Amino acid sequence: MDNTTPPDPVIELDHIRYAYPGEDPVLRDLSFTLNRGERTGLLAPNGSGKTTLFHVIVGLLPISGGTIRILGRNMESEKDFVWARKKAGLLFQDADDQLFSPTVIDDVAFGPLNMGKTREEALSVSRRVLSFLGLSEFENRITFKLSGGEKKLVSLATILSMEPEVLLLDEPLNGLDQATRTRLTGVLESIDASYIIISHDIDFLLDCTDTIYCLRDGKTEKDTTVHVHSHDHAHMMGHIPHQHK
Amino acid sequence: MLSEPFSIGNSVIHRIDPRHRILAAFLYSVVVAVLYQLQALALATAFSGLLVKTAGLDGKAVFRRLALVNGFVALFWLILPFTAKGDILFEAGPLTVYEAGVLMALQITLKSNAIIMAFISLVSTMSFSTLGYALRSLKLPHKLVFLFILTYRYIFVIEQEYRKIWRSVKVRGFSPATSIHCYKTYAYMIGMIFVRAAARADRVYRAMLCRGFNGRFHSLSDFPASGKNGLFLFIAIVCTVLLVSTEWYFHG
Incomplete structure (x- = not known):
């Protein structure tokens, strides 16, 4: 990355607070900034409020304190968030939540159509995204008949077709096999957008992100130092001398 | 698994514009539903049988579906012939069989079979999503059409969730019995399915909001016009006119 360009914040969270009704706050005084071009990982235990954080960023859950700024615009009302959701594409943990249309193309074109694109424009952007993801032949497939990995890639397509400036990926590896994982890693490396990934998988985060944060006690802590250490590990063909990246 | x-x-019927098929099925079933003369009803049943034949459907599968309907119809045969008043057809011991009752049960049988067969061959020969889009382009209210499409989309997910719960209950040694424990388990299962369905609905709605959903649905599909469609609708109208005239002829 070019170090001379001044940081251009895409998402700025300033001392935000969120609590589910009648419970202790999940997010306490959390501040966080994502600059353009940054690829960030978020590592945290279950129930630590990672998904909540994403839902707060796109305004699905109303914060009780602090400010959210997206691309420099203050998020004050639902109207602001409606605008922001077109800029920040949220990939849900469960693809079945995201895909609700009968066919793949309907689902991928759903976002662009909502953004006021004509049928032709929506179709052309959807087809472009599908071919970028290597899913061209999936166009007329029935969404609920796809496999888990295919569903995940199609959900990613439904986000990319809105041409967002930042991606929020919630546990994208959940339930994916090795082949789909590799495919997803490849896609993320070639994508031209900033993103935040929530994942438990440190290897995946090291592959796909530049900075890794931890969510602890409702606050983020940066963990940029890479600690070199070794693990016992096992895989097929392990007896042949080899190297790991 | 639920299937269609x-x-x-790839029969002639499969290739006709879904909207024309829906319109024809609707028109036909309304007419059949108000027929009374046995001759007209027999003609309708024959038309419907012909439709099933034209659609090239698996006879056994159609028969199984009809059996389901006729199970209900059988209930009418158990009650109507003995309870309707009027001319007595015959008496068998303590039972009196009335002519009007038998006639009514026969009408119901023919009507329901004719209508179901027409729907099987005209409407169930299209996929659910096609049906949804066809209904929408027939100007049915958006909300109804999407309730329909979403129900169809998520009924599979809910079915899967049901199976998951059922499996987890089974692997822990549950077997149905007549006991409070069993009823309680069933109640928990049903309750859990509702809770999960509601949570699911919430997440789906959020995902839709994230993609700019504002209460309006836009459609990508459109249905090409073809000369065959017009011909099909014409034949459908001719058939219904024939039914109506048969009814009048025997009525008078």
Whole structure:
């Protein structure tokens, strides 16, 4: 990355607070900034409020304190968030939540159509995204008949077709096999957008992100130092001398 | 797994514009529902049988579906012939069989079979999503059409969730019995399915909001016009006119 360009914040969270009704706050005084071009990982235990954080960023859950700024615009009302959701594409943990249309193309074109694109424009952007993801032949497939990995890639397509400036990926590896994982890693490396990934998988985060944060006690802590250490590990063909990246 | 076996096929009927098929099925079933003369009803049943034949459907599968309907119809045969008042057809011991009752049960049988067969061959020969889009382009209210499409989309997910719960209950040694424990388990299962369905609905709605959903649905599909469609609708109208005239002829 070019170090001379001044940081251009895409998402700025300033001392935000969120609590589910009648419970202790999940997010306490959390501040966080994502600059353009940054690829960030978020590592945290279950129930630590990672998904909540994403839902707060796109305004699905109303914060009780602090400010959210997206691309420099203050998020004050639902109207602001409606605008922001077109800029920040949220990939849900469960693809079945995201895909609700009968066919793949309907689902991928759903976002662009909502953004006021004509049928032709929506179709052309959807087809472009599908071919970028290597899913061209999936166009007329029935969404609920796809496999888990295919569903995940199609959900990613439904986000990319809105041409967002930042991606929020919630546990994208959940339930994916090795082949789909590799495919997803490849896609993320070639994508031209900033993103935040929530994942438990440190290897995946090291592959796909530049900075890794931890969510602890409702606050983020940066963990940029890479600690070199070794693990016992096992895989097929392990007896042949080899190297790991 | 819920499936739609009839929607796969390449008969003349499968190739007709879904909207024309829906309109024809609607018109036909309204007419059949108000017929009374046995001759007209027999003609309708024959028309419907012909439709099933034209659609090239698996006879056994159609028969199984009809058996389901006729199970209900059988209930009418158990009650109507003995309870309707009027001319007595015959008496068998303590039972009196009335002519009007038998006639009514026969009408119900023919009507329901004719209508179901017409729907099987005209409407269930299209996939659910096609049906949804066809209904929408027939100007049915958006909300209804999407309730329909979403129900269809998520009924599978809910079915899967049901199976998951059922499996987890089974692997822990549950077997149905007549006991409070069993009823309680069933109640928990049903309750859990509702809770999960509601949570699911919430997440789906959020995902839709994230993609700019504002209460309006836009459609990508459109249905090409073809001369065959017009011909099909014409034949459908001719058939219904024939039915109506038969009814009048024997009525008078």
